[in-house]
Amino acid sequence: MALDFTIGIIGSGMLGAAIAEALRRAKPQALFVANRSGKAPDIPGFPAENVLTDPQALADRCDVVILCVPPAAARDLTIDAPDKLVISVMAGVPLAELTRISRSPRVIRAMSSPAAARALAYSPWIASEAVTDTDRTRTRALFETCGQTDEIHDEAQIDLFTALIGPVPGFVAACAAAMARHAEAEGVPPEVADRAVRQLFRASGAMMAEGPRPEAHVQEMIDYAGTTAAGLIALQDAGFDGLIARGLKAATKASREIY
CATH class of the missing domain: 1.10.3730.10 (ProC C-terminal domain-like)
Incomplete structure (x- = not known):
């Protein structure tokens, strides 16, 4: 599936920047990032106007929002995105907490790695009950740009995969x-x-x-x-x-x- 939807990444550290690089190659409808500094990820040609400092402004512009801040920073993060698909690659943050952070019932908890920049990551994910078939299709397409992916059905395994495949190498x-x-x-x-x-x-x-x-x-x-x-x-x-x-x-x- 082509990435014919808009994507926003909140947090552009090592993992966020790697995912942004992978997604940029796939030419989504639009790609935004938001971080406190307003600094663009180190990706040649990334448009400065697509770099925001306000997470809510990013959520308002996007169909899919990816949460990629450190777990400690997630405690203070809130966005109002009740009608968005929200995907988290934050270590340790459970599905229920993702709904609190985003006010969206359609949340996906995933893990990936900086190898996404080379399309070499493995990105397993688990979906909340409200996630739709279209959401699943978009999630697969998004993570396939980063490497390989699987939907799993036991949330505890995301913590295992965080240990197993998150810290490449x-x-x-x-x-x-x-x-x-x-x-x-x-x-x-x-x-x-x-x-x-x-x-x-x-x-x-x-x-x-x-x-x-x-x-x-x-x-x-x-x-x-x-x-x-x-x-x-x-x-x-x-x-x-x-x-x-x-x-x-x-x-x-x-x-x-x-x-």
């Missing part, structure tokens, strides 16, 4: 950093270790984007019984899955407590 970068530090400890020059690990994760991401699930890749390496198998089995024996789960649970808990 986050946990993936932690794994890469550990590998690079090991190589350096073994005498590899830091710049060489950095280049090798970056290329490894670039190739891995491309290979896992299509084809078998990651679990199948792991099992294939174990079944091959080569050098990688020895390393993967050592990680499993050391409780690697449990450590990752522990980190994700801590981040999910923080998402549920942040607002």
Whole structure:
């Protein structure tokens, strides 16, 4: 679906600017942003007249309003948008609170990431009961410009996804950093270790984007019984899955407590 409707983003920090960049490429009917400074996002050619400082003025002009301010700032945010579709990508702010903030019964709670600027984000979302079929179509089209998307039906999972996919590269970068530090400890020059690990994760991401699930890749390496198998089995024996789960649970808990 073409973005044949007007869109406004309240908040243009890292995530808001990334979503704005993705949407701008899709050529919506109009795209506005609102922030306290009145500064345009760092997007070439973004029209200065489409940058506002008043969230209500933005809501009045748009069919779809995206809330993208920090959770702490959301406590003081209110707009009067009872006839608008309101989409939030704010961490930790529940559906019921979104209706209070916007006075709209048609609210969607989502999570995305700055990878949206490269159309590489994954953006799951959940809808309130009042959301219409047209609203759902628009939401899918909007998030498809940012990468991939799914509607989910358990609001608690949005907090999980906030931990899992929100902080790109986050946990993936932690794994890469550990590998690079090991190589350096073994005498590899830091710049060489950095280049090798970056290329490894670039190739891995491309290979896992299509084809078998990651679990199948792991099992294939174990079944091959080569050098990688020895390393993967050592990680499993050391409780690697449990450590990752522990980190994700801590981040999910923080998402549920942040607002």
